[in-house]
Amino acid sequence: xxxxxxxxxxxxxxxxxxxxxxxxxxxxxxxxxxxxxxxxxxxxxxxxxxxxxxxxxxxxxxxxxxxxxxxxxxxxxxxxxxxxxxxxxxxxxxxxxxxxxxxxxxxxxxxxxxxxxxxxxxxxxxxxxxxxxxxxxxxxxxxxxxxxxxxxxxxxxxxxxxxxxxxxxxxxxxxxxxxxxxxxxxxxxxxxxxxxxxxxxxxxxxxxxxxxxxxxxxxxxxxxxxxxxxxxxxxxxxxxxxxxxxxxxxxxxxxxxxxxxxxxxxxxxxxxxxxxxxxxxxxxxxxxxxxxxxxxxxxxxxxxxx
Numbered sequence: 001x002x003x004x005x006x007x008x009x010x011x012x013x014x015x016x017x018x019x020x021x022x023x024x025x026x027x028x029x030x031x032x033x034x035x036x037x038x039x040x041x042x043x044x045x046x047x048x049x050x051x052x053x054x055x056x057x058x059x060x061x062x063x064x065x066x067x068x069x070x071x072x073x074x075x076x077x078x079x080x081x082x083x084x085x086x087x088x089x090x091x092x093x094x095x096x097x098x099x100x101x102x103x104x105x106x107x108x109x110x111x112x113x114x115x116x117x118x119x120x121x122x123x124x125x126x127x128x129x130x131x132x133x134x135x136x137x138x139x140x141x142x143x144x145x146x147x148x149x150x151x152x153x154x155x156x157x158x159x160x161x162x163x164x165x166x167x168x169x170x171x172x173x174x175x176x177x178x179x180x181x182x183x184x185x186x187x188x189x190x191x192x193x194x195x196x197x198x199x200x201x202x203x204x205x206x207x208x209x210x211x212x213x214x215x216x217x218x219x220x221x222x223x224x225x226x227x228x229x230x231x232x233x234x235x236x237x238x239x240x241x242x243x244x245x246x247x248x249x250x251x252x253x254x255x256x257x258x259x260x261x262x263x264x265x266x267x268x269x270x271x272x273x274x275x276x277x278x279x280x281x282x283x284x285x286x287x288x289x290x291x292x293x294x295x296x297x298x299x300x301x302x303x304x305x306x
Contacts, residue, residue: 011152012140013040015080015096017054021046022136031136043144047094047137050236053115053186054100056160058093058123059132065091066148068126076125077155077163082148083138092138093126098154103237109193111157116186118157121164133231134186188226188233189241196222197245201255208260215246 022031023039023046031044039045047057058079060068069082069091077095084091101111123130140147161168200218207214222242226232249256255263 018049044136045139052100052102054097056095056119057137058128061129063089069093083140084146086146096154098156113190121168125167211250218242
């Protein structure tokens with residue numbers, strides 16, 4: 001495969017989907033939405049449309065970024081393209097997916113969480129920047145960059161996971177302290193949904209018979225959670241997540257359908273069960289401490305007697 005740049009550039013317009021993307025020549029001066037053809041003349045482009053993703057992008061901030069992305073034998077799947085800054089060697093590595101996954105209010109959360117885990121695996125494989133949000137990418141057709149077109153084959157998330165092997169994060173990686181406090185990339189979407197969803201289930205107690213009030217409360221909470229991220233999600237995406245949570249609660253949730261009496265009874269039952277569980281754990285811990293004390297005492301008496 002010719003990697004001198006541009007041999008597969010004709011495929012870029014097939015792989016890159018946004019019709020009205022964010023774009024700019026200088027990220028410090030801001031990013032602005034513009035027609036697709038105008039955006040293709042800019043140095044930086046929005047990697048994916050607002051509603052879905054079909055490209056996974058990793059920012060590799062090392063002078064040997066291209067080499068890291070290409071050293072894939074038994075290590076990680078080869079990217080479709082490597083877009084390199086000729087001045088410092090830093091690059092964006094791009095993988096194209098066979099089937100895009102949605103990020104709208106109608107999206108299922110498991111595929112999105114799965115995609116976030118695969119993206120994290122790719123990042124770990126090439127030691128990419130953990131703070132990169134994935135929103136903007138280097139335009140591979142712009143003359144400012146050295147673009148290496150590797151192949152035009154698209155891959156499924158399952159294929160990428162299989163090739164990543166040991167680089168895939170453990171199942172509960174997003175629940176680590178760092179990821180909980182400031183998730184990045186696709187993880188922001190997942191974390192915002194899970195946190196706002198859990199909060200909304202408790203907030204039900206304040207909004208029985210007031211679905212509109214519940215919806216507004218979820219929107220406010222989601223906006224506050226998003227503002228805490230080092231790089232917040234777009235406002236439209238936050239609204240979509242909050243709307244998805246609200247719609248599910250008032251149309252499908254048994255908590256809402258059963259009403260406040262059942263909710264309170266269930267809440268009390270759960271709290272009681274948790275209390276009993278904690279009491280049992282404390283009793284077991286005290287028993288173990290007492291047993292250890294008795295053993296230590298017997299050992300001390302035996303030592304003193306000898």
